[in-house]
Amino acid sequence: MDHKALSAHQAMLGTEVSRRRLLQLAALGAAGTALTGAPAYAAPPADKHAYRLTVLGTTDTHGNVFNWDYFKDAEYDDGAHNDIGLAKISTLVAAMRAERGEENCLLLDAGDTIQGTPLSYYYAKIDPITGGHVHPMAAAMNAIGFDAAAMGNHEFNYGLDVLDTFDRQLNFPLLCANAVDWDTGETVYQPYSLHTINPDGGRKLVVGVLGLVTPGVAIWDRAIVEGKVRFPGIVGQAKVFVPQMKAAGADIVVVSCHSGPNTSSSYGDALPYPENAATLLAEQVPDIDAILVGHAHLEIPQRFVTNKETGKQVLLSEPLRWGMRLTVMDLDLVKVRGRWQVSAAGAHLLNANTVPEDPAIVAILSGDHATVREYVNSVIGTSATAMSAATSRYEDTAAMDFVNHVQSAEVARALAGTAEAALPILSISAPFNRAAAIPEGEVTVRDVAGMYIFDNTLLGIVLTGEQVRAYLEFSARYFRQVTSAGPFAPDEITNAVTATAPNGTPDYNYDTMAGYTARLTYDIDIAQAPGARIKNLQYDGAPINPVQRFVVAINNYRQSGGGNFPGVTTAPVVYNAQQEIRQLIIDWVIAQGQIDPATFSTTDWKLTANDVPVVVQG
Structure with missing residues (x-):
């Protein structure tokens, strides 16, 4: 040969x-x-044929x-x-x-x-x-x-x-x-x-x-x-x-x-x-x-x-x-x-x-x-303030808002001029890396990449308001049920054991959801049993319409069934360019030059217990 x-x-x-x-x-x-x-190597056939x-x-x-x-x-x-x-x-x-x-x-x-x-x-x-x-x-x-x-x-x-x-x-x-x-x-x-x-x-x-x-x-x-x-x-x-x-x-x-x-x-x-x-x-x-x-x-x-x-x-x-x-x-x-x-x-x-x-x-x-x-240690932009993902599993953070903002912006760009362009856009993200942090001041490729440590690609699917609620209810299984508003240490309320997660629900299977041009807001009442935790779910200041259609920016792992979230594997796919989310975030920083959380970050969800805000002392 x-x-x-x-x-x-x-x-x-x-x-x-x-x-x-x-x-x-x-x-x-x-x-x-x-x-x-x-395996032990068996000698090849000895016959001349x-x-x-x-x-x-x-x-x-x-x-x-x-x-x-x-x-x-x-x-x-x-x-x-x-x-x-x-x-x-x-x-x-x-x-x-x-x-x-x-x-x-x-x-x-x-x-x-x-x-x-x-x-x-x-x-x-x-x-x-x-x-x-x-x-x-x-x-x-x-x-x-x-x-x-x-x-x-x-x-x-x-x-x-x-x-x-x-x-x-x-x-x-x-x-x-x-x-x-x-x-x-x-x-x-x-x-x-x-x-x-x-x-x-x-x-x-x-x-x-x-x-x-x-x-x-x-x-x-x-x-x-x-x-x-x-x-x-x-x-x-x-x-x-x-x-x-x-x-x-x-x-x-x-x-x-x-x-x-x-x-x-x-x-x-x-x-x-x-x-x-x-x-x-x-x-x-x-x-x-x-x-x-x-x-x-x-x-x-x-x-x-x-x-x-x-x-x-x-x-x-x-x-x-x-x-x-x-x-x-x-x-x-x-x-x-x-x-x-x-x-x-x-x-x-x-x-x-x-x-x-x-x-x-x-x-x-x-x-x-x-x-x-x-190159990966090179400075690609600046950040107006520091952002950390350390608390993202139990409180809304600018770090997760940043990921959702970039995902939404890419889907919106790709859908411009299509029939789906008029639909409101939502985005999901998970706290993949508790150590992720973007410093105030100069930001490198590696700093930004730490926000998204997996090689997931981005998709856009269509869900109804009713399906959005079901998705969030499923995600809220991540939390342990409590009888008071605390205070709690983070590990006392997170990573709940379920039938499908006997060792505790991993952080990467807890998704939060955010709106793009308008806010999606909700409370997670962890005093309630799983399946009845999402309260005050609103889009653009009004109760979410169960039949309203939304484009949801989602990663390929989740869309293909990872975590077994409801509705996503059969939802219509309107965007799938096989773009890595991590690289999209890097490219966004290079294009914008500065990360300013004030332009995209709001507090849209919180943990409650019988409608009282939960106190977490990390």
């Missing part, structure tokens, strides 16, 4: 590291705990090269102590190539590569790669030696020029079979690639790799693709191209599919094709042997799906996100009447937290890394 040489970008920096050294590094790491969790192909896979790397959290300006860590980034993936890949034989491995990616971190944002917006800079993800993936990758929906976020530039910078094909010209219906990008392997000196094996993306791009990036690119369904396009691949000589077919395994759509029936269709693909399209799954950010070591036409078992695997895992799919092949076919298959995942970063990748991109660290 012809793996690409280290990129020209790497060579230019004078950091080329020999393949032998990389394999030694990987072998040293793998000798101990590097591949902890991997049998061969084992190992397909390695990543997905949803989202701009992560290093094990680094740019918003904290510190090494990445989470509750599960995952590590992230292509530098760690490179070490795992080198270890697998050393173990299985480089010529027996195929390395694929399933999309969402160039969006998600300040590193990727910087080279899309601040110093765009269209000006000549090599995208850090391209430099890393070229150096690692990827064989092919699928496009993800987030590849379209920064526009077609950035995407096309990224495509040209890669030393391997970027595939997408279901992005077609708006007028002609012809594919805009390369739909598939064929990879020829010569196992055991001449018995050729041709592996076809098909790339597919979720059709949701048509909704999420409508402003970018409308009139230019259409996105037919995954299953329909696969039915077109898999036979073409077989006719072109593909012995086996592997699909790199940026679409989740569990059939569903965040956009409801707005498109005739489901957002998540990897299982349907396996069930309905014959001659697919394995699918590298992306988009859903799930950890699926292996899953078998039966094709309904042939009865064949199709192997699926999804390696979580951000480079936390590497998929390893082993396909045992036999030669029948001169053609290779899969006789057995299995898959497992390797954990990036078990290996060190590859020093070659670190060397290639240390300059970009330093540039972006300087």
Whole structure:
């Protein structure tokens, strides 16, 4: 198999590291705990008519090269102590190539590569790669030696020029079979690639790799693709191209599919094709042997799906996100009447937290890394007063009002000129980070980003006044029931235990709601039982009309069912541009120059007990 040489970008920096050294590094790491969790490696078939192909896979790397959290300006860590980034993936890949034989491995990616971190944002917006800079993800993936990758929906976020530039910078094909010209219906990008392997000196094996993306791009990036690119369904396009691949000589077919395994759509029936269709693909399209799954950010070591036409078992695997895992799919092949076919298959995942970063990748991109660290610590504006989220879980704060104001402003901007523009706008936010604070005076990118620590994107849905009340009642379950107005310590009234939260309702599942051009006001009477706590609910100074329609700015986690809030998963979606809320807040500060809470912050909700204001002493 012809793996690409280290990129020209790497060579230019004078950091080329020999393949032998990389394999030694990987072998040293793998000798101990590097591949902890991997099943014992069974020797490949010994028969001259049998061969084992190992397909390695990543997905949803989202701009992560290093094990680094740019918003904290510190090494990445989470509750599960995952590590992230292509530098760690490179070490795992080198270890697998050393173990299985480089010529027996195929390395694929399933999309969402160039969006998600300040590193990727910087080279899309601040110093765009269209000006000549090599995208850090391209430099890393070229150096690692990827064989092919699928496009993800987030590849379209920064526009077609950035995407096309990224495509040209890669030393391997970027595939997408279901992005077609708006007028002609012809594919805009390369739909598939064929990879020829010569196992055991001449018995050729041709592996076809098909790339597919979720059709949701048509909704999420409508402003970018409308009139230019259409996105037919995954299953329909696969039915077109898999036979073409077989006719072109593909012995086996592997699909790199940026679409989740569990059939569903965040956009409801707005498109005739489901957002998540990897299982349907396996069930309905014959001659697919394995699918590298992306988009859903799930950890699926292996899953078998039966094709309904042939009865064949199709192997699926999804390696979580951000480079936390590497998929390893082993396909045992036999030669029948001169053609290779899969006789057995299995898959497992390797954990990036078990290996060190590859020093070659670190060397290639240390300059970009330093540039972006300087950026996130740069001053982007000022704040008239300090804002803290420390008390946001039990009192209305300017910090949460700030998030709601930015969300509402973006939805209002996007809906201008549409039928929904006349509807009043509300917004929800949760106290994600008790430590979040914006200082008085100069404000940095990191200060602002701390207000929104999750990678959620923004949507706009339509709820009635009655549904708004139900939503707030559900949210108010966060509070423990009391018999007096206190005083209380915060923990005495918050994080209530419920049937679905036996360890206490987390802060991120407590939402407050605010109006944009007019105030939404209400009391939460925590002396009452859950379900009967919202009192004095008013919009623009009058009792809320149960049938009035509101556009509600909401995050994708909540809209897709996270927290199981009522009404949201079936509500009409009127805005979904797949914009990260955190980045929207940063962009707002850059555009405005100053944060002045006096222009957007009012006290709109309070805790009461039998109509008496609750006293909380934090």
